[in-house]
Amino acid sequence: MDLQTAIQTAANAGAASCMLMMIAVGLSLAFGVMQMANYAHGEFFMAGAYTVYALYALGGVPFWVAIGAAVGVVCGIGLAVERAIFRPTRGNVLAGFMATCGLAFIIVVFCGEVWGWGLMKYVPKPYMMPFGIMGAEVDFARMLIIPFAIAGIGGLIFFMRRFKLGQALRAVAQDPEAASLQGISINKITALAMGISGALAGLAGGLMSVIYAVTPELGHQVILPAFIVVIVGGMGSVEGAVIASIIFGFTHTFVTTIFDAVVAQMVIVAVMAGVLIMRPQGLMGRVAI
Amino acid sequence: MPFFAREYVVEVAILFFIYIILAQSYRLVTTTHDWTLCHVVLYGVGAYTSGLLAKYFGIPVWVCIPIGGVMASLVGVGVIQPLLRTVGFGFFIASYALGELIRLVWVKVHTPFGGPRGIIDVPYPPVVAGVDFSKPIPYYFMCLVAMLVCLYLMYRVDKSRIGDAFKAISIHPLLAESIGISVPKYRTLAMAIGAFFAGIAGALLVHRLGAVDPRVFDIITMVYLVIWVVVGGTGTFWGPIIGVCVMQAIFEFTRPFLEMRPMFFGIILIVFLVFLPGGIESAIAKAIARFRARRGVVAEKV
16 A cells, blocks of 8 residues: 555545544434434434435535535434434333334335435535645545534534533433433433434535435445444443544545455454453443443 | 145245244343344354255255254354343344344355355255155145244243243343343353254255345344334244234235335334334233223123
Protein backbone atom coordinates (compact mmCIF):
# COMPACT_ATOMS: atom_id res chain seq x y z
CA MET A 1 0.00 0.00 0.00
CA ASP A 2 1.61 3.25 -1.10
CA LEU A 3 1.21 6.61 0.60
CA GLN A 4 -1.45 7.84 -1.78
CA THR A 5 -3.71 4.84 -1.20
CA ALA A 6 -3.03 5.05 2.54
CA ILE A 7 -4.19 8.67 2.69
CA GLN A 8 -7.24 7.95 0.60
CA THR A 9 -8.13 4.94 2.74
CA ALA A 10 -7.61 6.95 5.92
CA ALA A 11 -9.99 9.64 4.61
CA ASN A 12 -12.58 7.01 3.74
CA ALA A 13 -12.08 5.40 7.14
CA GLY A 14 -12.70 8.75 8.79
CA ALA A 15 -15.98 9.14 6.90
CA ALA A 16 -16.99 5.55 7.70
CA SER A 17 -16.21 6.05 11.40
CA CYS A 18 -18.29 9.21 11.49
CA MET A 19 -21.24 7.50 9.83
CA LEU A 20 -20.98 4.55 12.22
CA MET A 21 -20.66 6.98 15.11
CA MET A 22 -23.87 8.83 14.26
CA ILE A 23 -25.78 5.58 13.98
CA ALA A 24 -24.28 3.90 17.03
CA VAL A 25 -24.55 6.92 19.34
CA GLY A 26 -28.28 7.15 18.64
CA LEU A 27 -28.66 3.44 19.25
CA SER A 28 -26.64 3.60 22.45
CA LEU A 29 -28.53 6.64 23.73
CA ALA A 30 -31.88 4.94 23.15
CA PHE A 31 -30.61 1.80 24.84
CA GLY A 32 -29.28 3.72 27.83
CA VAL A 33 -32.49 5.63 28.45
CA MET A 34 -35.06 2.93 27.70
CA GLN A 35 -33.10 -0.34 28.02
CA MET A 36 -34.47 -1.05 24.57
CA ALA A 37 -32.59 -2.15 21.48
CA ASN A 38 -33.89 -0.75 18.23
CA TYR A 39 -33.31 -3.17 15.37
CA ALA A 40 -35.07 -0.79 12.97
CA HIS A 41 -32.33 1.79 13.50
CA GLY A 42 -30.67 0.71 10.24
CA GLU A 43 -34.01 1.33 8.54
CA PHE A 44 -34.09 4.81 10.09
CA PHE A 45 -30.79 5.44 8.32
CA MET A 46 -32.31 4.11 5.11
CA ALA A 47 -35.40 6.31 5.56
CA GLY A 48 -33.12 9.34 5.76
CA ALA A 49 -31.41 8.32 2.52
CA TYR A 50 -34.77 7.76 0.81
CA THR A 51 -36.08 11.15 1.93
CA VAL A 52 -33.10 12.87 0.30
CA TYR A 53 -33.54 10.70 -2.79
CA ALA A 54 -37.23 11.52 -3.09
CA LEU A 55 -36.90 15.25 -2.46
CA TYR A 56 -33.52 16.11 -3.94
CA ALA A 57 -33.00 13.63 -6.77
CA LEU A 58 -36.66 13.28 -7.82
CA GLY A 59 -38.30 16.47 -6.53
CA GLY A 60 -35.54 18.97 -7.29
CA VAL A 61 -35.58 20.49 -3.81
CA PRO A 62 -32.22 22.08 -2.79
CA PHE A 63 -29.83 19.57 -1.17
CA TRP A 64 -29.66 21.16 2.27
CA VAL A 65 -33.43 21.52 2.48
CA ALA A 66 -33.72 17.82 1.66
CA ILE A 67 -31.20 17.00 4.42
CA GLY A 68 -33.25 19.06 6.87
CA ALA A 69 -36.37 17.22 5.79
CA ALA A 70 -34.61 13.87 6.30
CA VAL A 71 -33.72 14.84 9.86
CA GLY A 72 -37.30 15.91 10.52
CA VAL A 73 -38.91 12.84 8.94
CA VAL A 74 -36.73 10.31 10.74
CA CYS A 75 -37.06 12.17 14.02
CA GLY A 76 -40.82 11.86 13.55
CA ILE A 77 -40.51 8.14 12.85
CA GLY A 78 -38.44 7.79 16.03
CA LEU A 79 -41.14 9.52 18.11
CA ALA A 80 -43.85 7.35 16.55
CA VAL A 81 -41.88 4.16 17.27
CA GLU A 82 -41.35 5.22 20.87
CA ARG A 83 -45.06 5.77 21.32
CA ALA A 84 -46.31 2.72 19.42
CA ILE A 85 -43.72 0.04 20.25
CA PHE A 86 -41.34 0.92 23.06
CA ARG A 87 -43.87 2.34 25.48
CA PRO A 88 -46.17 -0.74 25.48
CA THR A 89 -43.25 -3.19 25.68
CA ARG A 90 -41.22 -1.27 28.26
CA GLY A 91 -39.26 -3.51 30.60
CA ASN A 92 -39.06 -6.37 28.11
CA VAL A 93 -35.92 -5.95 26.00
CA LEU A 94 -36.65 -8.97 23.88
CA ALA A 95 -40.17 -7.91 22.93
CA GLY A 96 -39.00 -4.42 21.98
CA PHE A 97 -36.18 -5.81 19.91
CA MET A 98 -38.35 -8.33 18.08
CA ALA A 99 -41.11 -5.80 17.47
CA THR A 100 -38.60 -3.45 15.85
CA CYS A 101 -37.43 -6.37 13.69
CA GLY A 102 -41.03 -6.50 12.48
CA LEU A 103 -40.99 -2.73 11.97
CA ALA A 104 -37.80 -3.07 9.91
CA PHE A 105 -39.63 -5.51 7.61
CA ILE A 106 -42.50 -3.04 7.24
CA ILE A 107 -40.24 -0.08 6.38
CA VAL A 108 -38.24 -2.16 3.88
CA VAL A 109 -41.39 -3.35 2.11
CA PHE A 110 -42.84 0.17 2.10
CA CYS A 111 -39.74 1.69 0.47
CA GLY A 112 -39.46 -1.21 -1.96
CA GLU A 113 -43.09 -0.96 -3.03
CA VAL A 114 -43.08 2.82 -3.43
CA TRP A 115 -39.71 3.36 -5.09
CA GLY A 116 -39.03 -0.07 -6.61
CA TRP A 117 -36.99 -3.11 -5.59
CA GLY A 118 -33.42 -3.97 -6.39
CA LEU A 119 -32.64 -0.96 -8.55
CA MET A 120 -29.77 1.20 -7.51
CA LYS A 121 -31.01 4.70 -6.93
CA TYR A 122 -28.59 7.32 -8.08
CA VAL A 123 -28.47 10.51 -6.06
CA PRO A 124 -26.42 13.18 -7.88
CA LYS A 125 -23.59 14.61 -5.84
CA PRO A 126 -24.16 18.22 -4.84
CA TYR A 127 -20.41 18.96 -4.78
CA MET A 128 -18.46 17.25 -7.49
CA MET A 129 -14.96 18.50 -6.95
CA PRO A 130 -12.43 16.19 -5.32
CA PHE A 131 -9.65 17.86 -3.40
CA GLY A 132 -6.05 16.76 -3.15
CA ILE A 133 -4.01 16.06 -0.04
CA MET A 134 -0.39 15.11 -0.72
CA GLY A 135 -1.20 13.71 -4.14
CA ALA A 136 -4.26 11.75 -3.03
CA GLU A 137 -7.65 12.65 -4.43
CA VAL A 138 -10.34 12.77 -1.76
CA ASP A 139 -14.04 12.92 -2.57
CA PHE A 140 -15.51 16.07 -1.05
CA ALA A 141 -19.07 14.75 -0.84
CA ARG A 142 -17.89 11.78 1.22
CA MET A 143 -16.10 14.06 3.69
CA LEU A 144 -19.23 16.15 4.29
CA ILE A 145 -20.32 13.82 7.08
CA ILE A 146 -17.24 14.44 9.25
CA PRO A 147 -18.02 18.03 10.38
CA PHE A 148 -21.68 17.11 10.89
CA ALA A 149 -20.81 14.10 13.02
CA ILE A 150 -18.39 16.08 15.17
CA ALA A 151 -20.86 18.94 15.60
CA GLY A 152 -23.86 16.66 16.21
CA ILE A 153 -22.22 14.35 18.72
CA GLY A 154 -20.19 17.09 20.39
CA GLY A 155 -23.43 19.03 20.76
CA LEU A 156 -25.18 15.99 22.19
CA ILE A 157 -22.45 15.35 24.78
CA PHE A 158 -22.44 19.05 25.72
CA PHE A 159 -26.24 18.99 25.97
CA MET A 160 -26.16 15.91 28.21
CA ARG A 161 -23.60 17.46 30.56
CA ARG A 162 -24.63 21.12 30.75
CA PHE A 163 -28.37 21.38 30.16
CA LYS A 164 -31.06 20.55 32.68
CA LEU A 165 -32.94 18.40 30.14
CA GLY A 166 -29.74 16.58 29.16
CA GLN A 167 -29.01 15.84 32.80
CA ALA A 168 -32.53 14.50 33.15
CA LEU A 169 -31.74 12.20 30.23
CA ARG A 170 -28.71 10.85 32.04
CA ALA A 171 -30.64 10.54 35.28
CA VAL A 172 -33.28 8.37 33.62
CA ALA A 173 -30.54 6.25 32.09
CA GLN A 174 -29.04 5.71 35.54
CA ASP A 175 -32.16 4.98 37.52
CA PRO A 176 -35.62 5.52 36.04
CA GLU A 177 -37.47 5.16 39.35
CA ALA A 178 -35.34 7.64 41.26
CA ALA A 179 -35.53 10.03 38.31
CA SER A 180 -39.31 9.89 38.23
CA LEU A 181 -39.33 10.59 41.99
CA GLN A 182 -37.49 13.82 41.20
CA GLY A 183 -40.38 14.86 38.98
CA ILE A 184 -38.83 13.86 35.66
CA SER A 185 -41.44 12.53 33.24
CA ILE A 186 -40.06 9.21 31.94
CA ASN A 187 -42.29 9.24 28.88
CA LYS A 188 -41.06 12.68 27.83
CA ILE A 189 -37.43 11.68 28.29
CA THR A 190 -37.76 8.43 26.32
CA ALA A 191 -39.50 10.38 23.53
CA LEU A 192 -36.65 12.89 23.59
CA ALA A 193 -34.05 10.12 23.39
CA MET A 194 -35.80 8.45 20.45
CA GLY A 195 -36.19 11.83 18.73
CA ILE A 196 -32.46 12.58 19.03
CA SER A 197 -31.59 9.05 18.00
CA GLY A 198 -33.83 9.28 14.92
CA ALA A 199 -32.55 12.73 13.98
CA LEU A 200 -28.90 11.54 14.06
CA ALA A 201 -29.73 8.47 11.97
CA GLY A 202 -31.70 10.59 9.48
CA LEU A 203 -28.85 13.09 9.16
CA ALA A 204 -26.32 10.32 8.58
CA GLY A 205 -28.59 8.61 6.05
CA GLY A 206 -29.25 11.84 4.18
CA LEU A 207 -25.55 12.74 3.95
CA MET A 208 -24.48 9.23 2.94
CA SER A 209 -27.21 8.86 0.28
CA VAL A 210 -24.90 10.54 -2.24
CA ILE A 211 -22.21 7.90 -1.59
CA TYR A 212 -24.15 4.68 -1.17
CA ALA A 213 -26.53 3.10 -3.63
CA VAL A 214 -29.95 3.74 -2.13
CA THR A 215 -31.71 0.36 -1.93
CA PRO A 216 -34.19 -1.16 0.52
CA GLU A 217 -31.34 -3.34 1.86
CA LEU A 218 -29.31 -0.31 2.96
CA GLY A 219 -30.46 -0.57 6.57
CA HIS A 220 -29.40 -4.18 6.74
CA GLN A 221 -25.82 -3.36 5.87
CA VAL A 222 -25.30 -0.86 8.65
CA ILE A 223 -27.18 -2.39 11.56
CA LEU A 224 -24.82 -5.24 12.47
CA PRO A 225 -21.67 -3.04 12.65
CA ALA A 226 -23.66 -0.47 14.63
CA PHE A 227 -24.81 -3.08 17.16
CA ILE A 228 -21.29 -4.44 17.50
CA VAL A 229 -20.02 -0.92 18.15
CA VAL A 230 -22.65 -0.42 20.85
CA ILE A 231 -21.71 -3.69 22.56
CA VAL A 232 -17.97 -3.10 22.39
CA GLY A 233 -18.30 0.53 23.49
CA GLY A 234 -20.47 -0.39 26.45
CA MET A 235 -24.23 -0.46 26.42
CA GLY A 236 -25.76 2.96 26.78
CA SER A 237 -22.43 4.76 26.87
CA VAL A 238 -22.23 7.57 24.29
CA GLU A 239 -18.47 8.09 24.77
CA GLY A 240 -17.83 4.35 24.44
CA ALA A 241 -19.78 4.27 21.18
CA VAL A 242 -17.67 7.13 19.83
CA ILE A 243 -14.38 5.38 20.65
CA ALA A 244 -15.54 1.99 19.40
CA SER A 245 -16.86 3.42 16.13
CA ILE A 246 -13.50 5.07 15.41
CA ILE A 247 -11.72 1.75 16.08
CA PHE A 248 -14.16 -0.23 13.95
CA GLY A 249 -14.45 2.33 11.14
CA PHE A 250 -10.68 2.30 10.63
CA THR A 251 -10.32 -1.47 11.01
CA HIS A 252 -13.18 -2.16 8.63
CA THR A 253 -12.02 0.26 5.91
CA PHE A 254 -8.38 -0.79 6.00
CA VAL A 255 -9.13 -4.51 6.03
CA THR A 256 -11.64 -4.00 3.19
CA THR A 257 -9.03 -2.17 1.13
CA ILE A 258 -6.32 -4.76 1.77
CA PHE A 259 -8.47 -7.91 1.63
CA ASP A 260 -12.22 -7.65 1.04
CA ALA A 261 -15.49 -6.78 2.75
CA VAL A 262 -16.28 -10.30 3.95
CA VAL A 263 -12.91 -10.63 5.70
CA ALA A 264 -13.46 -7.19 7.26
CA GLN A 265 -16.81 -8.29 8.66
CA MET A 266 -15.19 -11.44 10.10
CA VAL A 267 -12.38 -9.45 11.75
CA ILE A 268 -14.91 -7.12 13.36
CA VAL A 269 -16.97 -9.99 14.78
CA ALA A 270 -13.83 -11.71 16.06
CA VAL A 271 -12.74 -8.51 17.83
CA MET A 272 -16.19 -8.27 19.39
CA ALA A 273 -16.01 -11.86 20.66
CA GLY A 274 -12.58 -11.12 22.16
CA VAL A 275 -13.82 -7.99 23.93
CA LEU A 276 -16.85 -9.87 25.29
CA ILE A 277 -14.68 -12.60 26.77
CA MET A 278 -12.28 -10.20 28.45
CA ARG A 279 -14.61 -7.34 29.33
CA PRO A 280 -18.29 -8.26 29.03
CA GLN A 281 -19.48 -4.79 29.99
CA GLY A 282 -17.72 -3.20 27.00
CA LEU A 283 -14.96 -0.61 26.92
CA MET A 284 -16.78 2.18 28.76
CA GLY A 285 -19.70 0.31 30.27
CA ARG A 286 -20.22 0.32 34.01
CA VAL A 287 -22.32 -2.78 34.57
CA ALA A 288 -22.20 -6.18 32.92
CA ILE A 289 -24.84 -6.63 30.29
CA MET B 1 -52.78 -38.55 3.62
CA PRO B 2 -49.74 -38.21 1.29
CA PHE B 3 -51.03 -40.84 -1.14
CA PHE B 4 -53.98 -38.69 -2.18
CA ALA B 5 -52.38 -35.26 -2.14
CA ARG B 6 -50.54 -33.53 -4.95
CA GLU B 7 -46.75 -33.72 -4.89
CA TYR B 8 -46.50 -30.04 -4.03
CA VAL B 9 -48.56 -30.53 -0.89
CA VAL B 10 -46.31 -33.43 0.16
CA GLU B 11 -43.24 -31.23 -0.28
CA VAL B 12 -44.83 -28.50 1.83
CA ALA B 13 -45.67 -31.09 4.48
CA ILE B 14 -42.04 -32.29 4.57
CA LEU B 15 -40.83 -28.72 5.09
CA PHE B 16 -43.50 -28.32 7.73
CA PHE B 17 -42.17 -31.30 9.75
CA ILE B 18 -38.62 -29.96 9.49
CA TYR B 19 -39.78 -26.54 10.68
CA ILE B 20 -41.56 -28.09 13.65
CA ILE B 21 -38.32 -29.77 14.75
CA LEU B 22 -36.49 -26.46 14.25
CA ALA B 23 -39.03 -24.36 16.17
CA GLN B 24 -39.23 -26.87 19.00
CA SER B 25 -35.43 -27.05 19.33
CA TYR B 26 -35.36 -23.25 19.45
CA ARG B 27 -37.94 -23.25 22.20
CA LEU B 28 -35.72 -25.63 24.17
CA VAL B 29 -32.87 -23.11 24.04
CA THR B 30 -35.16 -20.22 24.97
CA THR B 31 -36.41 -21.96 28.12
CA THR B 32 -33.19 -20.72 29.74
CA HIS B 33 -34.11 -17.25 28.45
CA ASP B 34 -31.23 -17.33 25.97
CA TRP B 35 -32.89 -16.00 22.83
CA THR B 36 -30.01 -16.80 20.54
CA LEU B 37 -30.07 -15.30 17.07
CA CYS B 38 -27.70 -17.92 15.66
CA HIS B 39 -30.06 -20.88 15.79
CA VAL B 40 -30.69 -20.83 12.04
CA VAL B 41 -26.93 -20.88 11.47
CA LEU B 42 -26.65 -24.04 13.59
CA TYR B 43 -29.45 -25.50 11.48
CA GLY B 44 -27.18 -24.63 8.55
CA VAL B 45 -24.22 -26.34 10.23
CA GLY B 46 -26.25 -29.55 10.28
CA ALA B 47 -27.18 -29.08 6.62
CA TYR B 48 -23.61 -28.36 5.51
CA THR B 49 -22.06 -31.18 7.56
CA SER B 50 -24.50 -33.80 6.40
CA GLY B 51 -24.43 -32.61 2.79
CA LEU B 52 -20.64 -32.48 2.56
CA LEU B 53 -20.12 -35.87 4.23
CA ALA B 54 -22.63 -37.53 1.94
CA LYS B 55 -21.28 -35.84 -1.17
CA TYR B 56 -17.51 -36.12 -0.75
CA PHE B 57 -17.08 -39.16 1.49
CA GLY B 58 -19.99 -41.25 0.29
CA ILE B 59 -21.13 -41.89 3.86
CA PRO B 60 -24.70 -43.26 3.91
CA VAL B 61 -27.31 -40.56 4.44
CA TRP B 62 -28.69 -42.30 7.55
CA VAL B 63 -25.32 -41.88 9.26
CA CYS B 64 -24.82 -38.34 7.98
CA ILE B 65 -27.99 -36.96 9.52
CA PRO B 66 -27.05 -37.72 13.16
CA ILE B 67 -23.47 -36.60 12.49
CA GLY B 68 -24.91 -33.30 11.24
CA GLY B 69 -26.76 -32.99 14.55
CA VAL B 70 -23.66 -33.75 16.60
CA MET B 71 -21.59 -31.26 14.61
CA ALA B 72 -24.21 -28.52 15.08
CA SER B 73 -24.18 -29.33 18.78
CA LEU B 74 -20.40 -28.96 18.98
CA VAL B 75 -20.47 -25.68 17.06
CA GLY B 76 -23.27 -24.46 19.32
CA VAL B 77 -21.20 -25.20 22.41
CA GLY B 78 -18.26 -23.37 20.84
CA VAL B 79 -20.39 -20.35 19.96
CA ILE B 80 -21.93 -19.99 23.39
CA GLN B 81 -18.60 -19.97 25.28
CA PRO B 82 -17.80 -16.26 24.73
CA LEU B 83 -21.48 -15.40 25.27
CA LEU B 84 -21.87 -17.00 28.70
CA ARG B 85 -20.89 -13.80 30.46
CA THR B 86 -23.62 -11.81 28.74
CA VAL B 87 -27.38 -11.91 29.18
CA GLY B 88 -30.33 -10.23 27.50
CA PHE B 89 -29.56 -7.70 24.81
CA GLY B 90 -25.81 -8.27 24.71
CA PHE B 91 -26.42 -11.97 24.39
CA PHE B 92 -28.68 -11.84 21.40
CA ILE B 93 -26.72 -9.27 19.47
CA ALA B 94 -23.43 -11.09 20.11
CA SER B 95 -24.98 -14.43 19.13
CA TYR B 96 -26.27 -12.80 15.94
CA ALA B 97 -22.77 -11.54 15.19
CA LEU B 98 -21.09 -14.89 15.86
CA GLY B 99 -23.67 -16.70 13.74
CA GLU B 100 -23.00 -14.21 10.97
CA LEU B 101 -19.28 -15.01 11.31
CA ILE B 102 -19.95 -18.71 10.66
CA ARG B 103 -22.21 -17.87 7.73
CA LEU B 104 -19.55 -15.59 6.25
CA VAL B 105 -17.05 -18.47 6.42
CA TRP B 106 -19.42 -20.45 4.19
CA VAL B 107 -19.74 -17.52 1.80
CA LYS B 108 -16.00 -16.85 1.75
CA VAL B 109 -14.46 -20.34 1.58
CA HIS B 110 -15.03 -21.94 -1.82
CA THR B 111 -13.65 -25.41 -1.04
CA PRO B 112 -15.41 -27.28 0.42
CA PHE B 113 -18.33 -24.94 1.23
CA GLY B 114 -18.93 -23.76 -2.33
CA GLY B 115 -18.81 -20.02 -1.61
CA PRO B 116 -21.86 -17.81 -2.17
CA ARG B 117 -23.52 -20.38 -4.42
CA GLY B 118 -23.49 -23.15 -1.81
CA ILE B 119 -23.24 -26.86 -2.58
CA ILE B 120 -25.28 -28.68 -5.20
CA ASP B 121 -25.77 -32.36 -6.07
CA VAL B 122 -26.10 -33.52 -2.48
CA PRO B 123 -27.06 -37.22 -2.70
CA TYR B 124 -30.61 -38.24 -1.89
CA PRO B 125 -31.21 -41.13 0.48
CA PRO B 126 -30.79 -44.52 -1.24
CA VAL B 127 -33.29 -47.28 -1.98
CA VAL B 128 -33.79 -49.48 1.08
CA ALA B 129 -35.79 -52.73 0.90
CA GLY B 130 -37.48 -51.67 -2.30
CA VAL B 131 -38.54 -48.25 -0.96
CA ASP B 132 -36.96 -45.35 -2.82
CA PHE B 133 -36.36 -42.66 -0.23
CA SER B 134 -35.49 -40.05 -2.84
CA LYS B 135 -39.19 -39.90 -3.78
CA PRO B 136 -41.38 -37.45 -1.82
CA ILE B 137 -43.77 -39.95 -0.23
CA PRO B 138 -41.19 -42.23 1.47
CA TYR B 139 -39.27 -39.13 2.50
CA TYR B 140 -42.47 -37.73 3.96
CA PHE B 141 -42.80 -40.76 6.23
CA MET B 142 -39.13 -40.63 7.12
CA CYS B 143 -39.50 -36.99 8.18
CA LEU B 144 -42.70 -37.76 10.04
CA VAL B 145 -40.96 -40.48 12.04
CA ALA B 146 -37.91 -38.27 12.60
CA MET B 147 -40.15 -35.45 13.80
CA LEU B 148 -42.06 -37.69 16.20
CA VAL B 149 -38.84 -39.14 17.63
CA CYS B 150 -37.29 -35.68 18.03
CA LEU B 151 -40.44 -34.28 19.61
CA TYR B 152 -40.60 -37.20 22.01
CA LEU B 153 -36.97 -36.75 23.05
CA MET B 154 -37.38 -33.00 23.47
CA TYR B 155 -40.58 -33.55 25.44
CA ARG B 156 -38.70 -35.88 27.80
CA VAL B 157 -35.91 -33.32 28.21
CA ASP B 158 -38.47 -30.58 28.85
CA LYS B 159 -40.21 -32.61 31.57
CA SER B 160 -37.02 -33.91 33.18
CA ARG B 161 -34.95 -32.37 35.98
CA ILE B 162 -32.76 -30.78 33.32
CA GLY B 163 -35.75 -29.02 31.79
CA ASP B 164 -36.78 -27.77 35.22
CA ALA B 165 -33.27 -26.43 35.77
CA PHE B 166 -33.49 -24.53 32.47
CA LYS B 167 -36.76 -22.92 33.54
CA ALA B 168 -35.34 -22.08 36.96
CA ILE B 169 -32.50 -20.22 35.25
CA SER B 170 -34.92 -18.22 33.13
CA ILE B 171 -37.07 -17.26 36.14
CA HIS B 172 -34.33 -16.33 38.58
CA PRO B 173 -30.68 -17.06 37.73
CA LEU B 174 -29.30 -16.06 41.13
CA LEU B 175 -31.79 -18.18 43.05
CA ALA B 176 -31.10 -21.09 40.70
CA GLU B 177 -27.40 -20.75 41.36
CA SER B 178 -27.98 -20.70 45.11
CA ILE B 179 -29.64 -24.12 45.01
CA GLY B 180 -26.71 -25.62 43.18
CA ILE B 181 -27.63 -25.24 39.51
CA SER B 182 -24.50 -24.26 37.61
CA VAL B 183 -25.88 -21.56 35.33
CA PRO B 184 -23.11 -21.57 32.67
CA LYS B 185 -23.14 -25.36 32.53
CA TYR B 186 -26.89 -25.58 32.03
CA ARG B 187 -26.96 -22.76 29.50
CA THR B 188 -24.30 -24.64 27.52
CA LEU B 189 -26.28 -27.86 27.87
CA ALA B 190 -29.48 -26.20 26.60
CA MET B 191 -27.55 -24.87 23.64
CA ALA B 192 -26.00 -28.27 22.94
CA ILE B 193 -29.33 -30.10 22.99
CA GLY B 194 -31.15 -27.41 21.01
CA ALA B 195 -28.39 -27.20 18.42
CA PHE B 196 -28.36 -30.99 18.04
CA PHE B 197 -32.02 -31.08 17.01
CA ALA B 198 -31.59 -28.00 14.83
CA GLY B 199 -28.74 -29.80 13.07
CA ILE B 200 -30.95 -32.84 12.50
CA ALA B 201 -33.60 -30.57 10.99
CA GLY B 202 -31.00 -29.00 8.71
CA ALA B 203 -29.69 -32.39 7.61
CA LEU B 204 -33.23 -33.57 6.80
CA LEU B 205 -33.71 -30.43 4.73
CA VAL B 206 -30.51 -30.79 2.72
CA HIS B 207 -31.17 -34.37 1.67
CA ARG B 208 -34.60 -33.38 0.41
CA LEU B 209 -33.56 -30.25 -1.50
CA GLY B 210 -30.30 -31.73 -2.75
CA ALA B 211 -28.57 -28.34 -2.37
CA VAL B 212 -27.45 -25.85 0.27
CA ASP B 213 -27.54 -22.10 -0.14
CA PRO B 214 -25.83 -19.95 2.52
CA ARG B 215 -28.39 -17.18 2.01
CA VAL B 216 -31.08 -19.41 3.52
CA PHE B 217 -29.40 -19.16 6.92
CA ASP B 218 -29.32 -15.39 7.31
CA ILE B 219 -31.01 -13.15 9.87
CA ILE B 220 -34.26 -12.93 7.88
CA THR B 221 -34.89 -16.66 8.34
CA MET B 222 -33.94 -16.24 11.98
CA VAL B 223 -36.58 -13.54 12.42
CA TYR B 224 -39.14 -15.84 10.79
CA LEU B 225 -38.19 -18.54 13.30
CA VAL B 226 -38.62 -16.05 16.13
CA ILE B 227 -42.01 -15.09 14.69
CA TRP B 228 -43.17 -18.72 14.78
CA VAL B 229 -42.08 -19.12 18.37
CA VAL B 230 -43.46 -15.76 19.51
CA VAL B 231 -46.80 -16.24 17.78
CA GLY B 232 -47.17 -19.71 19.26
CA GLY B 233 -45.80 -18.83 22.68
CA THR B 234 -42.95 -20.43 24.59
CA GLY B 235 -44.66 -21.11 27.89
CA THR B 236 -45.51 -24.73 27.13
CA PHE B 237 -44.22 -27.45 24.86
CA TRP B 238 -47.07 -27.06 22.35
CA GLY B 239 -46.71 -23.32 21.68
CA PRO B 240 -44.08 -23.47 18.91
CA ILE B 241 -46.00 -26.23 17.13
CA ILE B 242 -49.13 -24.06 17.07
CA GLY B 243 -46.98 -21.16 15.90
CA VAL B 244 -45.50 -23.10 12.98
CA CYS B 245 -48.96 -24.38 11.95
CA VAL B 246 -50.53 -20.92 11.97
CA MET B 247 -47.65 -19.05 10.38
CA GLN B 248 -46.98 -21.67 7.69
CA ALA B 249 -50.66 -21.52 6.75
CA ILE B 250 -50.43 -17.73 6.46
CA PHE B 251 -47.16 -18.12 4.57
CA GLU B 252 -48.79 -20.35 1.96
CA PHE B 253 -51.87 -18.15 1.59
CA THR B 254 -49.84 -14.97 1.10
CA ARG B 255 -47.94 -16.48 -1.83
CA PRO B 256 -49.71 -14.15 -4.34
CA PHE B 257 -48.32 -11.11 -2.49
CA LEU B 258 -44.73 -12.29 -2.45
CA GLU B 259 -43.09 -8.89 -2.03
CA MET B 260 -45.53 -7.71 0.60
CA ARG B 261 -45.10 -10.81 2.74
CA PRO B 262 -42.44 -9.45 5.14
CA MET B 263 -44.80 -6.56 5.87
CA PHE B 264 -47.62 -8.91 6.93
CA PHE B 265 -45.20 -10.82 9.11
CA GLY B 266 -43.85 -7.64 10.62
CA ILE B 267 -47.34 -6.44 11.47
CA ILE B 268 -48.26 -9.83 12.97
CA LEU B 269 -45.09 -9.83 15.06
CA ILE B 270 -45.71 -6.32 16.44
CA VAL B 271 -49.38 -7.03 17.15
CA PHE B 272 -48.49 -10.21 19.04
CA LEU B 273 -45.68 -8.65 21.05
CA VAL B 274 -47.71 -5.61 22.03
CA PHE B 275 -51.14 -7.14 22.59
CA LEU B 276 -50.60 -10.86 23.21
CA PRO B 277 -47.07 -11.38 24.55
CA GLY B 278 -47.78 -14.97 25.62
CA GLY B 279 -48.66 -16.07 22.08
CA ILE B 280 -51.65 -18.03 20.85
CA GLU B 281 -51.22 -20.74 23.46
CA SER B 282 -51.73 -18.22 26.28
CA ALA B 283 -54.95 -17.07 24.59
CA ILE B 284 -56.11 -20.70 24.37
CA ALA B 285 -55.21 -21.31 28.00
CA LYS B 286 -57.11 -18.19 29.01
CA ALA B 287 -60.15 -19.21 26.96
CA ILE B 288 -60.15 -22.68 28.54
CA ALA B 289 -59.85 -21.21 32.01
CA ARG B 290 -62.76 -18.84 31.33
CA PHE B 291 -64.85 -21.67 29.91
CA ARG B 292 -64.16 -23.83 32.97
CA ALA B 293 -64.92 -20.97 35.31
CA ARG B 294 -68.23 -20.32 33.57
CA ARG B 295 -69.15 -23.98 33.74
CA GLY B 296 -68.23 -23.96 37.41
CA VAL B 297 -70.56 -21.02 38.00
CA VAL B 298 -73.37 -22.79 36.15
CA ALA B 299 -72.79 -25.94 38.18
CA GLU B 300 -73.01 -23.98 41.43
CA LYS B 301 -76.29 -22.40 40.39
CA VAL B 302 -77.79 -25.80 39.60
